[in-house]
Amino acid sequence: xxxxxxxxxxxxxxxxxxxxxxxxxxxxxxxxxxxxxxxxxxxxxxxxxxxxxxxxxxxxxxxxxxxxxxxxxxxxxxxxxxxxxxxxxxxxxxxxxxxxxxxxxxxxxxxxxxxxxxxxxxxxxxxxxxxxxxxxxxxxxxxxxxxxxxxxxxxxxxxxxxxxxxxxxxxxxxxxxxxxxxxxxxxxxxxxxxxxxxxxxxxxxxxxxxxxxxxxxxxxxxxxxxxxxxxxxxxxxxxxxxxxxxxxxxxxxxxxxxxxxxxxxxxxxxxxxxxxxxxxxxxxxxxxxxxxxxxxxxxxx
Amino acid sequence: xxxxxxxxxxxxxxxxxxxxxxxxxxxxxxxxxxxxxxxxxxxxxxxxxxxxxxxxxxxxxxxxxxxxxxxxxxxxxxxxxxxxxxxxxxxxxxxxxxxxxxxxxxxxxxxxxxxxxxxxxxxxxxxxxxxxxxxxxxxxxxxxxxxxxxxxxxxxxxxxxxxxxxxxxxxxxxxxxxxxxxxx
Numbered sequence: 434x435x436x437x438x439x440x441x442x443x444x445x446x447x448x449x450x451x452x453x454x455x456x457x458x459x460x461x462x463x464x465x466x467x468x469x470x471x472x473x474x475x476x477x478x479x480x481x482x483x484x485x486x487x488x489x490x491x492x493x494x495x496x497x498x499x500x501x502x503x504x505x506x507x508x509x510x511x512x513x514x515x516x517x518x519x520x521x522x523x524x525x526x527x528x529x530x531x532x533x534x535x536x537x538x539x540x541x542x543x544x545x546x547x548x549x550x551x552x553x554x555x556x557x558x559x560x561x562x563x564x565x566x567x568x569x570x571x572x573x574x575x576x577x578x579x580x581x582x583x584x585x586x587x588x589x590x591x592x593x594x595x596x597x598x599x600x601x602x603x604x605x606x607x608x609x610x611x612x613x614x615x616x617x618x619x620x621x622x623x624x625x626x627x628x629x630x631x632x633x634x635x636x637x638x639x640x641x642x643x644x645x646x647x648x649x650x651x652x653x654x655x656x657x658x659x660x661x662x663x664x665x666x667x668x669x670x671x672x673x674x675x676x677x678x679x680x681x682x683x684x685x686x687x688x689x690x691x692x693x694x695x696x697x698x699x700x701x702x703x704x705x706x707x708x709x710x711x712x713x714x715x716x717x718x719x720x721x722x723x724x725x726x727x728x729x730x731x732x733x734x
Numbered sequence: 735x736x737x738x739x740x741x742x743x744x745x746x747x748x749x750x751x752x753x754x755x756x757x758x759x760x761x762x763x764x765x766x767x768x769x770x771x772x773x774x775x776x777x778x779x780x781x782x783x784x785x786x787x788x789x790x791x792x793x794x795x796x797x798x799x800x801x802x803x804x805x806x807x808x809x810x811x812x813x814x815x816x817x818x819x820x821x822x823x824x825x826x827x828x829x830x831x832x833x834x835x836x837x838x839x840x841x842x843x844x845x846x847x848x849x850x851x852x853x854x855x856x857x858x859x860x861x862x863x864x865x866x867x868x869x870x871x872x873x874x875x876x877x878x879x880x881x882x883x884x885x886x887x888x889x890x891x892x893x894x895x896x897x898x899x900x901x902x903x904x905x906x907x908x909x910x911x912x913x914x915x916x917x918x
Contacts, residue, residue: 518856518860521856521857521860521864522860524860524864525860525863525864525867526867528772528776528864528867528868528871529867529870529871530871531769531871571859575863668867670870
């Protein structure tokens with residue numbers, strides 16, 4: 434990776450997110466087209482049904498994300514008197530970023546990790562494991578907090594909710610189609626569009642679409658992580674702090690106990706076993722790559 | 735009929751455009767004011783820590799009077815400064831004086847080990863960071879405003895909105911200014 438300033442890294446990652454969200458839109462359009470080709474417009478009623486269903490489930494969790502994630506990860510909200518040093522560090526970043534003070538929570542877990550959530554900066558929550566508070570010094574913790582506040586400022590809960598909705602709707606549509614075909618339903622108005630090649634192509638699209646959607650969702654998540662690293666540097670102007678924090682995380686082999694994939698993407702370091710998940714489906718860029726990018730930023734200043 | 739519609743449409747679009755430019759300038763200007771207020775809040779916080787810090791250090795190092803005087807003078811300057819230049823000058827002086835005070839503390843192991851001093855030191859370092867970040871945030875906002883005041887199309891509206899370029903917050907580092915006197 435060439436040397437990059439945090440400003441260049443920020444705009445590059447933002448641009449790539451837009452491209453990926455655009456690709457997600459194109460994929461949705463392709464799926465709709467395939468459904469119409471394969472089943473005819475009469476069965477298009479499942480589309481609003483699938484979209485509606487995922488919208489309700491994803492957006493309910495998006496709206497209540499700060500409270501929901503608390504229960505899913507077992508995080509306990511704390512007050513300033515419980516940890517004045519941590520609050521001091523977070524206040525530093527709120528001043529650097531101009532963001533409002535988030536709610537703060539602690540997860541009782543010896544594995545070092547942290548996450549941010551909340552539907553907007555006013556309802557943001559950032560959480561830390563007891564492990565990360567013990568393992569890191571002031572500068573490292575400042576880098577981690579800046580990374581989490583960057584997620585808040587970049588509204589990554591919203592971005593991942595959009596990605597999850599699209600991927601979820603595509604998966605549901607494809608699943609329902611498979612069932613319809615399995616039970617001998619399917620194309621009733623066969624004479625509308627008789628091109629057999631188109632039928633095969635649309636069937637392939639419908640089978641592959643859910644996988645492509647998950648890959649796009651993961652790619653968006655990875656870009657948002659890189660963006661949060663760059664934004665964190667914009668806040669602290671100290672790439673070394675976050676870099677050495679990531680080195681601590683890379684050197685540490687313990688992972689957060691709850692391995693629920695549902696909330697894996699929100700942690701600063703992926704809690705899922707790196708080897709079992711291929712790079713295409715990973716929610717985070719490889720940690721060594723992130724360290725290298727931050728190192729390149731250090732050499733600039 | 736058709737031409738009046740077209741002319742009217744263009745007029746409406748122009749008005750929307752003017753309002754947007756005007757509001758952008760005003761928003762940027764207000765953001766700079768808010769950012770400067772934040773610097774003052776943080777400097778005040780730091781000034782409020784000083785009496786406590788001086789008392790604690792005095793308990794162990796009573797004869798370091800000149801260091802205490804420097805801090806007290808800097809604090810008095812900081813509480814009366816108003817303009818950006820004055821505030822930043824007082825801020826730089828205070829930073830120097832505090833560095834001197836902490837350097838004195840280094841020489842007294844009992845003081846360094848005292849719980850009171852350690853908690854004050856943590857509070858001072860977080861406050862120093864807050865001061866630094868509020869300066870950085872202010873300068874970022876000034877940079878956005880000054881760019882808007884100088885670039886098309888917002889520069890055409892700057893006079894009308896009574897928004898002008900603002901001063902950057904530059905800290906006088908006394909040590910950088912006073913180069914050592916070399917005599918031959």
